[in-house]
Amino acid sequence: MDRTAPSTAGDPTRTPDPAAVLRSRRYVGLLVLAALTGVPVSVAAYWFLRAVDLVQAWVYTDLPGALGLRPAPLWWPVPPLVLAGLLVGAVIRYLPGRGGHSPVDGFAAGGVPDPRNLPGVVLAALAGLGLGVVLGPEAPLIAVGGGLGVLAVRLARRDAPRDAAAVMAAAGSFAAISALLGSPIVGAFLLMEASMSAGAALGVVLLPGLLAAGVGSLVFLGLGTLTGVGTTTLALPDLPAYTHPDAAQFGWAVVAGLAAALLGGGIRRLAVLVRPHAERRTVTGAVVVGLAVALLAIGYALVTGHPTTDVLFSGQSGLEPLLVGSAGYSVPALLVLIACKGIGYGLCMAALRGGPVFPAILLGAAGGLALSHLPGLPLVAGVAIGIGAMCAVMLRLPMTSVLLPTLLLFSDGIAVMPLVIVAVVVAHVAAARLAPRPPRSPAPGEEPGNGRTPP
Incomplete structure (x- = not known):
């Protein structure tokens, strides 16, 4: 932070005073930048989700009809999904960033993503999700929001320190996923818990992230009204009434x-x-x-x-x-x-x-x-x-x-x-x-693999 905030440089055991961090001018600047960044990030996330929906509707509804295949034949999923594999595989193989991290590894929370990887992430997600693969849009949205957040802070200040870039990456991710799960709180909660699981510090990230998520949710609502498409809601109506557990x-x-x-x-x-x-x-x-x-x-x-x-x-x-x-x-x-x-x-x-x-x-x-x-x-x-x-x-x-x-x-x-x-x-x-137990590291003086110390 700036001179009004205590520095922990050279002493990793010290924890910055939260009150001093909140009073610092630099942190207030990050809050303003997070709010401003939430707008373009949310717009990009909204149109990314709309693009996925449009590709799915065109490939699985409009295209078979245009080819005279109405209703779509049973074999119809084969060409789109083979094409999805070809396109996503090519992105992973040839573009920077390998199209984002593997879903097997869980959510990539914390850190500073490289904005140069964004084209690969977007192409892999549009090709895969649009053509029918059994995965969701939340991980690509988190990656895109984080990359755009880093890009925003670097455009605002070329020599921005890494901790500021990390805060803006988190804020961008919060904004991108703000309305996907039907509520900005759920998306923010998911990212906060994932960040804690990854060992990231939430103290300075939380407020910019929540602010960006709130702005992002408002942008989603506004765009849904302007386009007439509406916004995502996960609330399920018309289910049987429930009384109490027993x-x-x-x-x-x-x-x-x-x-x-x-x-x-x-x-x-x-x-x-x-x-x-x-x-x-x-x-x-x-x-x-x-x-x-x-x-x-x-x-x-x-x-x-x-x-x-x-x-x-x-x-x-x-x-x-x-x-x-x-x-x-x-x-x-x-x-x-x-x-x-x-x-x-x-x-x-x-x-x-x-x-x-x-x-x-x-x-x-x-x-x-x-x-x-x-x-x-x-x-x-x-x-x-x-x-x-x-x-x-x-x-x-x-x-x-x-x-x-x-x-x-x-x-x-x-x-x-x-x-x-x-x-x-x-x-x-x-x-x-x-879950399979991870291999145990040998103790000092112990031979790997047999659990016995050498003679």
């Missing part, structure tokens, strides 16, 4: 947590197993994954009679039709959906680019619907514990995983929260226990 529902919450740990752990293991092979031949591996996802969607449609789009895409737009039309999904159909989308999710995480949030939400909702056929578990409770438990396993962010079902279920969210907390805690702990 002992049986708490028991099913434990079961849901354990089941999510097994399912999510399997998806993660699949992604980790496939990634080295996909990275060895980047373009070929991505094309093979795209083809495999298309075949999974076709197989699901053949077996269940439901559309291939249940398996394709992130699941963001398919969540409400699934829950509102839950009477049309039998338990076997839900299990096939979970299997096909789960395998596609794991494959896409291994070879392509995108975020893990929305596929986890849809898988959790489908699992909750299947569980709600058990005695003593209402639909709303089943969906809530399913979403919370699956998000806890796939995101490794337990607090965010509790908050998401609350937002989704609107008025019932508070009543069902105790069940969600139980499911999330069980899932988070069980997933950690089921």
Whole structure:
């Protein structure tokens, strides 16, 4: 900070005085710059999401009709997803930044992203998400917002210090994701918990980030009104009324947590197993994954009679039709959906680019619907514990995983929260226990691999 803030240079053990930081002129300048940056970043994020929606609608609805294929034939997902693999694989192979970080590694929080990587991130996301891969837009949005935040601070001051660039990167990410999850608070909460998991300091980042998220949410609302498209909302209407939890529902919450740990752990293991092979031949591996996802969607449609789009895409737009039309999904159909989308999710995480949030939400909702056929578990409770438990396993962010079902279920969210907390805690702990143990570093004087000290 400036001269009004105490410096910790040369003494990494000292913690800056929060009051002095807030009083410093430089911090006030960062707040102003964060608010100003939130506007263009949010505009870019809004049109990025609109572009993804337009590509999806054109490829899967308009193009088949223009070619005289109405309705679209069952094999239609094959060409778009093969093309998605080809394009995303080429971006990863040839452009700087490899199209963003791999979804297997979770959220990349903290640090100073390189703005030169932005074209690759945007191209990989538009090609993959627009053409139907089973990943969400949140990770590309975080990367784009962070890169634009760094670019803004460097344009304002060429010799800007690294800590100022890190604060603006976080503020840009907050602004970009502010309205994606239906509320700026949820997006900000996700980024804050991810940053804490990554060991980033939140003291000076929090206020600029929240300010940018608030500005970004207002921009999203304004653009939604101007374009007539509206904004994203995850609140699910028209669900059966829910009263209160009971002992049986708490028991099913434990079961849901354990089941999510097994399912999510399997998806993660699949992604980790496939990634080295996909990275060895980047373009070929991505094309093979795209083809495999298309075949999974076709197989699901053949077996269940439901559309291939249940398996394709992130699941963001398919969540409400699934829950509102839950009477049309039998338990076997839900299990096939979970299997096909789960395998596609794991494959896409291994070879392509995108975020893990929305596929986890849809898988959790489908699992909750299947569980709600058990005695003593209402639909709303089943969906809530399913979403919370699956998000806890796939995101490794337990607090965010509790908050998401609350937002989704609107008025019932508070009543069902105790069940969600139980499911999330069980899932988070069980997933950690089921995960492979990292190799132990040998102790001083110990030979690697045998646990014995040399003679």
